[in-house]
Amino acid sequence: MDERSQALIQAELDGELGSEQQQQLEALLEHSGEARIYQRQLRQLHELLQQDAEPEFPDDLHASILASVHLPKPKRGLASYLSPVNMHFRYGFAALATFGLALGVYKYNTGFELQQDTSGLVGTMMPMSEPGAGTGRAIDRISMSRDDFSAELTLRGGGDSYQLQLSAQARKPMNVLIDLGSSGLRLDSGGDSVADDARNTRVRIEFQGQKELTLNLVPETETASAGDIGYSWRLGDKVLESGYLRTQAEPEHN
Amino acid sequence: MSKDQDAALLEDCKRGDRKALDSLVRRYERQVFKVAVRILGNRDEAADVTQTVFMKAFENLHKYDAKRRFFSWIYRIAINESINQLNRRKNADVLQEHLGVSSDRPDNQFENDQMSSELRWALDQLSSDQKTVIVLRHFVEHSYDEIAEVLGIEPKTVKSRLYSARQKMRDTLLSKGILEA
Numbered sequence: 001m002d003e004r005s006q007a008l009i010q011a012e013l014d015g016e017l018g019s020e021q022q023q024q025l026e027a028l029l030e031h032s033g034e035a036r037i038y039q040r041q042l043r044q045l046h047e048l049l050q051q052d053a054e055p056e057f058p059d060d061l062h063a064s065i066l067a068s069v070h071l072p073k074p075k076r077g078l079a080s081y082l083s084p085v086n087m088h089f090r091y092g093f094a095a096l097a098t099f100g101l102a103l104g105v106y107k108y109n110t111g112f113e114l115q116q117d118t119s120g121l122v123g124t125m126m127p128m129s130e131p132g133a134g135t136g137r138a139i140d141r142i143s144m145s146r147d148d149f150s151a152e153l154t155l156r157g158g159g160d161s162y163q164l165q166l167s168a169q170a171r172k173p174m175n176v177l178i179d180l181g182s183s184g185l186r187l188d189s190g191g192d193s194v195a196d197d198a199r200n201t202r203v204r205i206e207f208q209g210q211k212e213l214t215l216n217l218v219p220e221t222e223t224a225s226a227g228d229i230g231y232s233w234r235l236g237d238k239v240l241e242s243g244y245l246r247t248q249a250e251p252e253h254n
Numbered sequence: 255m256s257k258d259q260d261a262a263l264l265e266d267c268k269r270g271d272r273k274a275l276d277s278l279v280r281r282y283e284r285q286v287f288k289v290a291v292r293i294l295g296n297r298d299e300a301a302d303v304t305q306t307v308f309m310k311a312f313e314n315l316h317k318y319d320a321k322r323r324f325f326s327w328i329y330r331i332a333i334n335e336s337i338n339q340l341n342r343r344k345n346a347d348v349l350q351e352h353l354g355v356s357s358d359r360p361d362n363q364f365e366n367d368q369m370s371s372e373l374r375w376a377l378d379q380l381s382s383d384q385k386t387v388i389v390l391r392h393f394v395e396h397s398y399d400e401i402a403e404v405l406g407i408e409p410k411t412v413k414s415r416l417y418s419a420r421q422k423m424r425d426t427l428l429s430k431g432i433l434e435a
Binding site: 011041053055064066150165167212 | 288
């Protein structure tokens, strides 16, 4: 059997045959016993490799990896410099500001004059959104990984809207149950996801293969502030792992 | 897992978000370990290599080209590190041979039957390039295009390396009576 025929059989094994090549292969196998033996041997080789015992992933490896990886320290905003921890900076800043103000008053004090008539202006106080709201930054994230299943939930947003993103890959039919019952939030929209209660607070998402989905969550009432969101990864009704996602970002630590 | 999700996690990592790091590591640690253990045939060495892969990946994050997929970048590091470890092992074996010391390293700790042992032996007869494509195709189940992306070679080169690797494994396993003639 020539090299081209062998390459054809190998491409079939890899699922890389076009329709024309498929026809060529079928004709080859019909007329050549040698080709059929070669195909059987390659399939056997493939099965042996597939069946070879998978070495177990070491229990402590994940923790060891995390311990050995160094990330840049989170950037600090001006607010952190003004925190009680940075006393020297605060006193220095205050002294400098006082000196600058005094100098300005001494040198330029000609009395304040309004340049335009403001008697007709009406002001409105706008509420500021919560820190981190609307920036798209992750507030909390949990992930889970097993040999036949890996998935994660990321919560973004804040204030009056949250986005809960699911990214998952599973060989078996899995599901995740999102329980918003005690969070004060409800499902607003989320692809083909439907809540299975009248309050729209229990959402079960089924998945097998790859799944990417975003749920939009909103407060149940205008005054409600969001509490933690419950989740549980499930194989059928069997709970594999459960926990809570925080809806409030943790303060940065210096 | 999508390219966009990886990119978002990487951005969070660059800002020092260790939860994003945790997620990204969970996404790929098992596959990286699988590649390493199949190339090296040794669980402890593969665990060390897996740790080194992530350490190097994040140390060199500034070199990562965001146009490429993260998985192809991290697999490439995994393959290079595994092959480097193979070479270090070979050099150590040569040195021990010179010194007249026998190596007692358990190379095949995860093998528990004769078939695994024969398969491992057949894999070890391959060159590093051949072994790499077999591992990516049969154990990680990558397509020709994905293997080409990881290794930075043309898909036709992947095809030809797979062809010669399988021919060699077939011959080896036929000679051992593992494959039926």
